[in-house]
Amino acid sequence: xxxxxxxxxxxxxxxxxxxxxELAMHLLRAxxxxxxxxxxxxxxxxxxxxxxxxxxNKKLYVECKAYKDDNNINAxxxxxxxxxxxxxxxxxxxIICTCELGKDAKGVVDKLTSKGRTDITIYTPxxxxxxxxxxxxxxSEDIAxxxxxxxxxxxxxxxxxxxxxxxxxxxxxxxxKEKTDTRVFxxxxxxxxIVVDSDILSKLSTFDSTMCGFEFCALIPASISTTNGKGVxxxxxxxxxxxVQSIKDTGVMYTHPHKRVxxxxxxxxxxxxxxxxxxxxxSSAELMSFDEKYRKNIIFGDELSGKTTxxxxxxxxxxxxGNIPVYINACDINFSNLEKFHKILRRQIKLQYANVTDEIxxxxxxxxxxxxxxxxxxxxxxxxxASQLFLAIDKEYESIIWLMNTKQELxxxxxxKLVSELAEYNLYRIKxxxxxxxxxxxxxxxxxxxxxxxxxxxxxxxxxxxxxIINSTIGYNYVPTYPIYxxxxxxxxxxxxxxxxxxxxYAEFYNYLITHALGTAGVKAAELNLxxxxxxxxxxxxxxxxxxxxxxxxxxxxxEEFCNRKMLxxxxxxxxxxxxxxxxxxxxxxxxxxxxxxxxxxxVGKYLSDNAxxxxxxxxxxxxxxxxxxxxxxxxxxxxxxxxxxxxFVLDNILLEAKKIFTEISLATFAEDEFANINRLVxxxxxxxxxxxxxxxxxxxxxxxxxxxxxxxxKEPTNETDYNSDIKELDVYRL
Numbered sequence: 023x024x025x026x027x028x029x030x031x032x033x034x035x036x037x038x039x040x041x042x043x044e045l046a047m048h049l050l051r052a053x054x055x056x057x058x059x060x061x062x063x064x065x066x067x068x069x070x071x072x073x074x075x076x077x078x079n080k081k082l083y084v085e086c087k088a089y090k091d092d093n094n095i096n097a098x099x100x101x102x103x104x105x106x107x108x109x110x111x112x113x114x115x116x117i118i119c120t121c122e123l124g125k126d127a128k129g130v131v132d133k134l135t136s137k138g139r140t141d142i143t144i145y146t147p148x149x150x151x152x153x154x155x156x157x158x159x160x161x162s163e164d165i166a167x168x169x170x171x172x173x174x175x176x177x178x179x180x181x182x183x184x185x186x187x188x189x190x191x192x193x194x195x196x197x198x199k200e201k202t203d204t205r206v207f208x209x210x211x212x213x214x215x216i217v218v219d220s221d222i223l224s225k226l227s228t229f230d231s232t233m234c235g236f237e238f239c240a241l242i243p244a245s246i247s248t249t250n251g252k253g254v255x256x257x258x259x260x261x262x263x264x265x266v267q268s269i270k271d272t273g274v275m276y277t278h279p280h281k282r283v284x285x286x287x288x289x290x291x292x293x294x295x296x297x298x299x300x301x302x303x304x305s306s307a308e309l310m311s312f313d314e315k316y317r318k319n320i321i322f323g324d325e326l327s328g329k330t331t332x333x334x335x336x337x338x339x340x341x342x343x344g345n346i347p348v349y350i351n352a353c354d355i356n357f358s359n360l361e362k363f364h365k366i367l368r369r370q371i372k373l374q375y376a377n378v379t380d381e382i383x384x385x386x387x388x389x390x391x392x393x394x395x396x397x398x399x400x401x402x403x404x405x406x407x408a409s410q411l412f413l414a415i416d417k418e419y420e421s422i423i424w425l426m427n428t429k430q431e432l433x434x435x436x437x438x439k440l441v442s443e444l445a446e447y448n449l450y451r452i453k454x455x456x457x458x459x460x461x462x463x464x465x466x467x468x469x470x471x472x473x474x475x476x477x478x479x480x481x482x483x484x485x486x487x488x489x490x491i492i493n494s495t496i497g498y499n500y501v502p503t504y505p506i507y508x509x510x511x512x513x514x515x516x517x518x519x520x521x522x523x524x525x526x527x528y529a530e531f532y533n534y535l536i537t538h539a540l541g542t543a544g545v546k547a548a549e550l551n552l553x554x555x556x557x558x559x560x561x562x563x564x565x566x567x568x569x570x571x572x573x574x575x576x577x578x579x580x581x582e583e584f585c586n587r588k589m590l591x592x593x594x595x596x597x598x599x600x601x602x603x604x605x606x607x608x609x610x611x612x613x614x615x616x617x618x619x620x621x622x623x624x625x626v627g628k629y630l631s632d633n634a635x636x637x638x639x640x641x642x643x644x645x646x647x648x649x650x651x652x653x654x655x656x657x658x659x660x661x662x663x664x665x666x667x668x669x670x671f672v673l674d675n676i677l678l679e680a681k682k683i684f685t686e687i688s689l690a691t692f693a694e695d696e697f698a699n700i701n702r703l704v705x706x707x708x709x710x711x712x713x714x715x716x717x718x719x720x721x722x723x724x725x726x727x728x729x730x731x732x733x734x735x736x737k738e739p740t741n742e743t744d745y746n747s748d749i750k751e752l753d754v755y756r757l
Contacts, residue, residue, distance in 0.1 A: 023163065024183040025120040025147040027088040028231035038088040041186050043069055045159070046086050046118050053716055054156040054479050055082065068106060073477060075750075081112040087119040090232075094124035095144070100131065103142070118145045151184055156719070160184070161214040166193035168311045169209050169216050179454055183233075184211060189225055192217065192232065204236040212712050215340065216240075259346055261338065262376040269334040269349075280471025286331055288470050289509060291455075291462050293328055295321065298431065298449035306332055306452075310339050312392070312421070314446065320424045322431045323452035325605065327504045329425040331451070333394045336423070340392050345421075347376060347392040358407040359416040367393070392421040399427040409439045416443050429610075454503040455730035456720060457493070463486050463505060467512050482717050488515060493530045497658075501620050509536055532624050532662075537608070542602035552590075554625075556597070557606065558632065559584055561616070561625035571615035619658070627662025634669060641671065648675040 027038045047070065050281050055072040070084035085103055087095060094118065107115040123131065123144065134142060145153065155162045163182060180348045185192045191211040197203045208217040208226065217223060224237040227267040278284055280408040292307040307315050323329040333349060347371050355363065370385070372378045395413070401408060415422060426434070428451065435439065455463065464485050469476060492511050501507050505614040514534040540553055563580055564572070572580070581594045601607040616622040630647075643661065650656040663672060690696065 023148045023151050025150065025186065026090075026183055026231050027120060027186045028226070028229035029188060030228070030625055031230045031234075033230070038225065039069070040478050041188065042086040042088040042118065042120065045154070045186055046070060047563065048082055048159045049154055049157050050082075050084070052159060052478050053475070068110070071110065071112075080114070081110065083107050083110060083112040083115045085115070085117050087117065087121070089119060089121040093121050095119050095121060095127045096124045097126035097130045100127055100142075100144075103578075107142075114141045114143070116143045116145060118150055120147060122146055125646075135624075144740075147184075157716075160211040160592070162193055163193060165214040166209040166211070169214055169434050170195055172209060181235070185226070185233075187226065189222055192226070193286070194226075196233070196236070202394075206233050206236045206238045206551060208238060209306075229711055235427045245328055259341065259378075261341055261374060261377050265374045266338065267573075269337075276509065278470055280518065286335070286471070289463075289466060289505070290331065290335060291466060291505070293332065293505070294453040294456065295450035295457065296453050298435075305332060306450075309336055311341070312345070312555055314342060317421050318416075318446050319422075319448045319450060320426065320434070321429045321450045321452060324428055324503075324504070327452045327454075329452060331397055331505075333396055333423065333425055337394060337578075344390070345392050346371070346375075346386060347394065349394045351396050351400075352398040355411070356402045357413040357415070358403060360411070360418060362412065363415060367391075368648045388418075389420055391419060391541075392417055392423070394423050397427075398424055398426045399430040405437075407431070409437060412440060413443060416431040416446075419626075450503075453503060455508060456725070456732060457489075458725040458729055459510055460492065461485055461489055461721070463508050464492070464512065471514075478718070482721070486721070488512070491515065497620075501535065501618060502530075507535070510535055514538075529667075532620050536621060536624065539604040539606060540600070543600045544660070545604070546602060552588075553600075554628070555588070556581075556584055557601075557621075557625045561622050562629040564622065565626050565629075566614070571610070571613045574612045574614070576753065577614045586652075620648065623655075623658040624662050626659050627664075630659070630663050631666035631669075634667060634671070644672060645675055648672075648679050651676075653680060 027041050029037050029041065032412055035696050041365070043059060049184055050057050050072055054075045056075060061068040061071070063069045063096075068083060069086050072082040072084060074080040074082070083103070083106055085099070085106075087099065089095075099117065102115060103115050123146065131142075131144065147239070151160075153162070154160045163184075166182075181196050183194050193209040193211050195207045195209075196205065207225075208223065209215065210217055218240040220240065223240060224345050226233075227236060227238045228234065256686075270287055272284060272286055272289070276284045291754065292305050294303050295306050296303045309319070321329060321332070333624075337347040337349050346693045348367060350366060350370055354366055357363070368380075368383050370382055372380075395415070398408070403411065412424075431451070433695075434444070443493075465481060468481055468488075469483050492508065492515070495501065495511060496503055501511075511531055511534075537550060540550065545553055560580065563569075577598075578594050581597065585592055596608075598607075605612050605617045606621055630644055634644060645658055647656045647663075651660060660676070664676075
């Protein structure tokens with residue numbers, strides 16, 4: 023990897039050095055350093071003198087050298103650095119350069135290394151680029167490659183350079199050792215987007231660099247030529263502005279202290295995708311390249327897992343790379359006829375793209391079309407008709423991404439008619455956000471509206487604080503960790519006057535999730551108590567009946583009895599629709615169950631709390647629950663029970679059981695023989711090695727380990743232990 027500092031031809035060598043220093047300052051500030059620039063001391067001028075904010079005694083001296091690639095760092099520069107370092111009593115020193123070390127400089131470095139000197143770091147181009155990427159100062163070359171390879175054959179354009187200029191930092195690409203082709207293509211290193219601004223490209227071509235005078239080209243989206251009766255007109259495909267705004271709309275009114283209206287771009291992160299029937303996973307960001315490997319894909323996902331958001335994000339990326347991606351919702355498909363599908367496709371192109379006429383649609387190169395077919399599980403077609411349409415579309419188009427519910431997964435894989443065609447597809451399942459991606463989403467939330475003003479140390483501390491609360495709230499499979507749920511918790515946290523929650527107060531978050539879900543389904547505030555009462559009784563019905571799900575007829579019977587007791591005249595179908603739409607209940611095979619375990623635990627706890635004082639049987643159930651806190655179900659119900667009830671009876675039962683835990687263990691007396699037993703276990707002196715790493719790097723590594731461990735945990739509690747009958751009676755709801 024190469025770095026060039028390019029300025030106007032009239033600029034001085036100092037101007038070039040100043041640009042490199044500015045880039046170095048971005049890196050240092052990201053690493054929590056305060057930077058003093060162009061420090062003049064007796065007999066020496068220092069480029070950058072830095073103090074660490076967390077440790078003011080730690081001083082760092084940085085020397086920046088913006089040399090052309092035909093120059094090298096000589097030994098004199100390193101010797102000068104050592105002298106300045108000693109004069110200023112710096113603990114560490116860096117050289118940041120745009121060239122490699124000369125032979126004599128390498129000899130000095132080798133000599134220092136042999137003496138155990140680790141306080142001097144020399145950042146040659148590739149090493150400097152790596153730390154800039156790690157500190158999020160620039161986007162990696164891999165991301166720039168993704169952008170370029172969507173339009174160009176990346177194998178032909180292998181000569182890449184990081185170009186540092188007064189108008190920005192850019193990745194540039196040209197053909198290696200090609201004298202006749204002087205075209206240069208440019209990607210913004212801050213955003214990873216292809217540069218098409220003609221003013222910027224024109225300026226870049228005039229700067230003093232090895233590419234001065236070359237043709238800096240814009241890579242534009244797909245275009246076609248058509249006629250308008252007066253000659254040939256070139257049409258460039260771009261998504262319609264109104265359509266883009268509609269697919270960026272979150273559909274939910276999120277509030278944020280630093281931005282009035284949020285859209286999906288403010289909140290989006292690429293989820294991981296699990297390969298079906300395999301242990302491997304990839305980041306969905308890999309689909310951005312859309313090379314031959316990713317031409318045909320099927321993505322399965324639960325409701326609210328983010329399938330549609332991912333599809334529409336990819337659509338906007340693909341159109342920038344010269345393709346014509348079209349989004350189609352399968353709800354509009356009620357036929358297996360391919361010609362009717364073509365009509366829908368043409369209509370959607372005209373709706374989704376700006377100023378498209380029938381004539382333009384008729385001239386489109388089919389190989390440029392990428393079809394997204396979303397919610398294929400919601401089509402009204404029967405199995406045979408759906409298979410027929412799948413095969414017809416698969417045969418007609420080269421690039422297709424199908425998005426389906428996870429329930430469709432088994433049906434599709436078991437369909438004998440599609441076996442050979444499925445072999446050509448990548449089959450993925452959208453994963454819930456792990457610890458690392460949750461951190462990324464929290465960082466994204468915290469940074470909204472203040473990317474340039476928030477210090478990395480402040481961001482790191484806020485992320486840790488919020489992540490601890492959210493991860494505790496989510497618990498073990500309480501709440502799905504898809505983006506919509508994490509964002510709802512973030513919104514709840516932002517809106518809450520209680521910024522630090524303790525113990526059962528975490529249940530307020532679950533209360534927020536439930537009221538938010540009912541609200542989005544159209545339940546008014548005045549109706550919430552009624553729905554809470556209904557769900558409390560329904561959860562208790564599950565609890566005492568040892569049920570995981572109940573049939574349609576039993577659910578309808580339960581509801582009618584509830585309405586009779588409450589003297590209500592409310593139709594079952596209307597209430598059922600609201601509970602399904604809000605994702606409180608799930609309907610499968612003419613039966614109903616609670617959609618998420620936290621909803622069930624929440625309402626069982628509420629029912630027990632509401633009825634404990636007037637019902638002896640309920641009191642006995644609470645006593646039995648507190649005796650079985652080693653069972654996850656019992657512990658979870660008691661957590662919510664404690665939130666709803668401050669009855670001393672409940673607390674006394676918990677304390678009584680807690681005191682029984684260590685009754686067979688004697689108190690430690692710290693006698694000599696006790697220490698002797700401990701000392702015999704120690705075979706070697708403990709050594710703690712503290713690595714000099716940024717807190718963010720250490721945390722990222724820890725989260726990767728947690729994600730790896732979490733992958734191996736069972737998604738549902740097992741039921742292998744042989745419990746006593748009274749435990750079995752309680753241990754009824756395993757999600």
